[in-house]
Amino acid sequence: MLNIQDATLTFNEGTLDEKNALQQVDLQLDKGDFVTVIGSNGAGKSTLMNIISGTLKPDVGSITVADQDVTMLPEYKRSQYIGRVFQDPVAGTAPSMTIEENLAMAYARNKKRTLKKGVSKSRKSLFKEHLETLQLGLENRLNAQVGLLSGGERQALSLLMATFTEPNILLLDEHTAALDPSRAELITNITKQVVEQFDLTTLMVTHNMQQALDLGNRLIMMDKGQIILEVSGEKKKELTIEQLLHEFQRIRGKQMANDRAVLG
Amino acid sequence: MFDGFFISLFGALESGIIYALMALGVYLTFRILDFPDLTVDGSFVTGGGVAAISIVNGVPPVFATCFAILAGFLAGIVTGILNTKGKINPLLSGILMMIALYSLNLRIMGKPNVALLNESTVFNQVEGFWGNLGIDQALNSILTWLGLESVPSTWAVLIIMTIVTFCIKFITDYFLKTEVGLALRATGDNEKMIRSFSANTDTLTILGVGISNAFVALSGALVSQYTGFADVSMGIGMIVIGLASVIIGEALIGTKTIFRTTLAVIIGAVLYRIVVTFALRADFLETGDMKLITALLVIIALIAPKIIISQREARRKRRKQAELARRKGANNA
Helix, strand or coil, X not given: CEEEEEEEEEECCCCCCCEEEEEEEEEEECCCCEEEEECCCCCCHHHHHHHHHCCCCCCEEEEEECCEECCCCCHHHHCCCXXXXXXXXXXXXXXCCEHHHHHHHHHCCCCCCCCCECCCHHHHHHHHHHHHCCCCCHXXXXXXXXXXXXXXXXXXXXXXXXXXXXXXXXXXXXXXXXXXXXXXXXXXXXXHHHHHHHCCEEEEECCCHHHHHHCCCEEEEEECCEEEEEEEHHHHHHCXXXXXXXXXXXXHHHHHHHHHHHHC | CHHHHHHHHHHHHHHHHHHHHHHHXXXXXXXXXXXXXXXXXXXXXXXXXXXXXXXXXXXXXXXXXXXXXXXXXXXXXXXXXXXXXXXXXXXXHHHHHHHHHHHHHHHHHCCCEEECCCCCCHHHHHHHHHXXXXXXXXXXXXXXXXXXXXXXXXXXXXXXXXXXXXXXXXHHHHHCCEHHHHHHHHHHHCHHHHHCCCCCHHHHHHHHHHXXXXXXXXXXXXHHHHHCEEECCCCCCHHHHHHHHHHHHHHHHCCCCHHHHHHHHHHHHHHHHHHHHHHHHCCCCCHHHHHHHHHHHHXXXXXXXXXXXXXXHHXXXXXXXXXXXXXXXXXXX
16 A cells, blocks of 8 residues: 655755665555554654655655555645644644534545535535544534634544545654643544544554554654664564563664774 | 715725725735735736726727736736745735836836726716616615705716625635635645645645736726726735725624625725725825825724723723622621
């Protein structure tokens, strides 16, 4: 479903601030895979998300979504195939527009936008049905301005908007990080529910190791623009935070030893 | 005295409803796209100039007006392209286009002022047909019965322009609720978000600024036919008049829905004309003071609502404090 090959991206090349955000990253996701991505700040997680969504273009390498090469496709064309939820609850919705208008815009993702009414009667009942699954009572507030919703409600709505048109890929960029623990748990549960419901191929960045272990069937760890660890299936189910930290130190330590050897 | 008052008011209503189209254009960029577009000062004249020069050269007024709309649309598209493809800041894109249009308008008109004195315009064409309807006589006989001595020579401009302006308002309201319209609004509201839902925000911005300037040019074309001339400086300060209309209307009528906001903009444009007309009737003010009055109006419309809200808040707090003090006093006693 998603195939990334040799993706490499360097910021500020040739200057003192040069940073290898991605170094020849290879990643394949099969249909229905749910991959959690962990790593420290600056490891390249967000850059990886951004080259998939098209916000950034890799220097080298190719990206294929559903057997179609999208490497050179601009962001707005790619987003026909890709649903995204951002870290900031404000980022994923239009605040001065109503809930139903926001859903109507999301509904048009993989269709051509026309001069027909965005919110028709039949769509309204469809939107209601989907909102009911969130169990937040939003289905009774279709005409409420999204800017008046709480952070958790907005993020739940963003999640629904990103998923209910069944995108080929779902990208979640620390989408629970800005919420209080109980709201974060709510959004995590809704995430589980919608990913299962629509059988979505998902890539989720998180700083919460427990979340990374609880969700999904695969886990990758990134550092310095590379994927340094990959765990999947039964192995992932048995993994604990301690093992993960230990593993991280082992790999990093080895690398530091290598660096020292080179610098000698 | 009262007669003069009424004729002034009537004139203000007539021009207000024509300028309302320009204000709707400004609303589209300023509020919907969040794009403060200064092209308006130039495209208003482009509309007036294209219409006037076409009419002078024998083009039927209706077609001349359509050319004006098209010219305004193109001007807006260029501003939109400068901003989106050229990555030039919106304000600067508009200023550049405004200044470029000044020269272009002179080229289009061939001279700084084109008179339409003995030419046919959309208005005098309509008046011919209008006269047979007998509406003027009916309305004027009511006015005479009310005791007015001088009555308007025709109601055609006011009534037909009200219908035209409201038609365009309703079309705009509908458009902003279509799939394209929603995406256009989201471009001004949260560009990052709507791009993640496969909308080409560049194209939408260009389209929005284009439509806005088409409205402005239509208004310019009608103003030149209404006043009987197009002048290369007729657009100076137009953006501020547009903003004044939007801000005054919004402050008085509110912005709850799109339907209400576009109505507010139209009413704001008419009110602006009325205020300016009556301000200029004061003996100590001259025609040249109009821009100053406009600036003051905008400042008042921007500041007054804030003062009212903060006073209301202060009153609410005082009331709560008094209540608390009373309750405490009761407990102590």
